[in-house]
Amino acid sequence: MVLTPDFDTKPVISFQHVHKTYPTGTEALRDINLEVPMGDFLFLVGPSGAGKSTLVRLLIREEKPTKGKIFVDGVELGRMKRRKLPQYRRKIGLVFQDFKLLPNLTVYENVAFAMRVLGEPDHKIKARVADALDTVSLSGKEQTYPANLSGGEQQRVAIARALVHAPRFIIADEPTGNLDPATAWEIMQLFLRINARGATVVMATHNREIVDLLRRRVVAIDAGQIARDDRSGRYHDDLAQSQVRA
Amino acid sequence: MILRNLKFALNSAWQSFWRNLAVSLAAVLSITLILILAGVNLLVGHAFSQVLDGFRAKVSEISINVSDDTPLQTVYDFKDQLAADPRIVSVRFVTKEEALVQFRSDPQNAILSRQIDGNPLDAKLDVQVKNLGDVAAVDEMARHWPGVDPTDPTNYQGDFINRMLQLSDWLTLAGAGLLIVLLIVSVVIVMNTIRTAVYHRRKEIEVMKLVGATEWFVRGPFVIEGIMTGLIAASIALALLAVAYEPAVMRFKSDVGFIPLSYDPNFVSSLARDLLLAGALLGALGSYIGVRRYVRI
Numbered sequence: 001m002v003l004t005p006d007f008d009t010k011p012v013i014s015f016q017h018v019h020k021t022y023p024t025g026t027e028a029l030r031d032i033n034l035e036v037p038m039g040d041f042l043f044l045v046g047p048s049g050a051g052k053s054t055l056v057r058l059l060i061r062e063e064k065p066t067k068g069k070i071f072v073d074g075v076e077l078g079r080m081k082r083r084k085l086p087q088y089r090r091k092i093g094l095v096f097q098d099f100k101l102l103p104n105l106t107v108y109e110n111v112a113f114a115m116r117v118l119g120e121p122d123h124k125i126k127a128r129v130a131d132a133l134d135t136v137s138l139s140g141k142e143q144t145y146p147a148n149l150s151g152g153e154q155q156r157v158a159i160a161r162a163l164v165h166a167p168r169f170i171i172a173d174e175p176t177g178n179l180d181p182a183t184a185w186e187i188m189q190l191f192l193r194i195n196a197r198g199a200t201v202v203m204a205t206h207n208r209e210i211v212d213l214l215r216r217r218v219v220a221i222d223a224g225q226i227a228r229d230d231r232s233g234r235y236h237d238d239l240a241q242s243q244v245r246a
Numbered sequence: 247m248i249l250r251n252l253k254f255a256l257n258s259a260w261q262s263f264w265r266n267l268a269v270s271l272a273a274v275l276s277i278t279l280i281l282i283l284a285g286v287n288l289l290v291g292h293a294f295s296q297v298l299d300g301f302r303a304k305v306s307e308i309s310i311n312v313s314d315d316t317p318l319q320t321v322y323d324f325k326d327q328l329a330a331d332p333r334i335v336s337v338r339f340v341t342k343e344e345a346l347v348q349f350r351s352d353p354q355n356a357i358l359s360r361q362i363d364g365n366p367l368d369a370k371l372d373v374q375v376k377n378l379g380d381v382a383a384v385d386e387m388a389r390h391w392p393g394v395d396p397t398d399p400t401n402y403q404g405d406f407i408n409r410m411l412q413l414s415d416w417l418t419l420a421g422a423g424l425l426i427v428l429l430i431v432s433v434v435i436v437m438n439t440i441r442t443a444v445y446h447r448r449k450e451i452e453v454m455k456l457v458g459a460t461e462w463f464v465r466g467p468f469v470i471e472g473i474m475t476g477l478i479a480a481s482i483a484l485a486l487l488a489v490a491y492e493p494a495v496m497r498f499k500s501d502v503g504f505i506p507l508s509y510d511p512n513f514v515s516s517l518a519r520d521l522l523l524a525g526a527l528l529g530a531l532g533s534y535i536g537v538r539r540y541v542r543i
Contacts, residue, residue, distance in 0.1 A: 060456070083460075086455075086458045086459060086460045086463075087458065088458075089455070089456060089457065090457070090458035092458075094456050098447065100452065100453050100456070101453075102449065102450050102453060104265060110451035113454075113457060114457040114458075116254055117454060117457050117458055117459035117460075118458065119248075119250050119251050120250075121250065161457070165457075188485055209359070230487065
């Protein structure tokens with residue numbers, strides 16, 4: 001099942017003339033305008049250093065914009081008080097290229113971690129972790145430590161952790177960057193399933209094959225600006241491709 | 247939810263203490279050494295205050311010599327006046343005869359007392375003053391009393407008392423200064439040790455923050471670990487000090503006999519309270535500061 005985002009309703013994520021310049025003077029993003037409706041599946045593509053990761057960091061409020069406004073679920077992130085930040089982050093499921101698993105915790109403990117910080121009771125944690133591990137096909141590996149898992153399995157644990165608290169948004173930064181093509185494809189299937197359940201997915205990626213195959217929304221960033229925003233796009237601009245071929 | 251979070255923090259602190267045993271032991275060792283120094287400081291301070299208390303009791307007693315021709319009623323009136331003074335603890339009238347008996351009973355006066363003909367000693371009023379600082383005023387009052395022996399009014403030794411008071415003030419100040427220095431040094435040490443522990447766990451903290459942990463959820467286990475570390479260190483320091491206290495006092499007494507030091511077993515319990523409290527506070531404060539940089543969301 002593919003969830004069709006409704007582009008006519010009010011967006012759940014909205015970038016309005018967003019600029020980001022780092023204290024070193026590096027201008028990472030320039031005048032970004034982007035609207036993401038509920039249930040969208042959006043690929044952020046572009047060369048390294050284009051500004052994709054900065055955009056992700058702004059979205060999870062690790063950074064604040066230098067200029068402009070970012071709204072998520074009607075809340076302006078730049079004006080959000082620090083004490084409100086944990087509540088905001090609980091609405092998001094985060095997946096990273098380097099998995100960010102805790103090596104001294106088991107698979108179960110790693111996934112349960114996202115629920116522990118919410119102060120949820122043990123019986124609820126147990127049920128939800130079992131559910132999440134089942135979704136990522138890791139049932140039976142609960143007591144295994146991350147070091148004893150393959151890269152794909154580790155990323156699946158990270159995805160289970162990202163979705164265990166049923167977040168409204170999944171933000172992924174190069175989630176298949178460290179994986180072989182077959183495993184990357186398996187991981188993408190998981191993201192599609194999560195999206196189909198209703199979560200909005202924003203994914204920064206370099207994986208051309210996957211982007212081209214899925215034909216989802218593609219926002220291409222180049223030199224800190226949005227170069228292209230296609231509702232059913234490819235990794236490279238079709239026009240540019242045909243020009244190259246010609 | 248608070249209980250669940252507390253349980254999680256206690257569990258994490260306990261696990262982290264054992265998982266990072268080398269760093270934990272380094273922290274325990276540092277705090278133990280600091281607390282031993284602080285404990286020695288407190289013990290020395292206590293010993294000196296015991297000695298000073300002894301001196302104070304002696305010098306806060308003043309004898310007012312009564313002239314031979316003073317009528318007894320005048321002496322009693324003055325005695326009552328003194329006894330009513332709030333600065334004075336007690337007044338005792340010693341007759342000439344009693345003064346002679348006292349003089350003769352002191353073995354140091356044995357030769358002198360054999361040479362004495364009659365009773366050259368004055369009757370006196372032995373006055374116990376509450377505060378050492380008020381002895382001078384009482385002495386001044388006595389000197390203005392008409393019944394006092396004008397040739398030798400009192401046995402007040404102002405200079406000695408002033409020096410004693412100065413010494414006491416300096417010792418208190420030096421002790422407090424040393425304690426403050428030790429406290430600052432220990433907070434810095436604990437802070438850096440905990441910061442090392444935190445640095446090892448920065449990935450864990452990063453993940454905690456990314457999944458929506460509050461600052462206190464992240465900080466809690468570290469602060470509890472700091473308290474645990476401080477309490478363990480305080481217990482070790484206390485055990486060592488308690489074992490060494492009595493032999494050290496005895497050794498000091500035999501080496502420097504003229505300073506009347508004594509072993510005070512009651513002080514060990516107050517030392518225990520101080521050290522455990524200091525250990526827990528140092529651990530908590532060091533962790534709180536040490537973890538701050540990494541915890542800020």
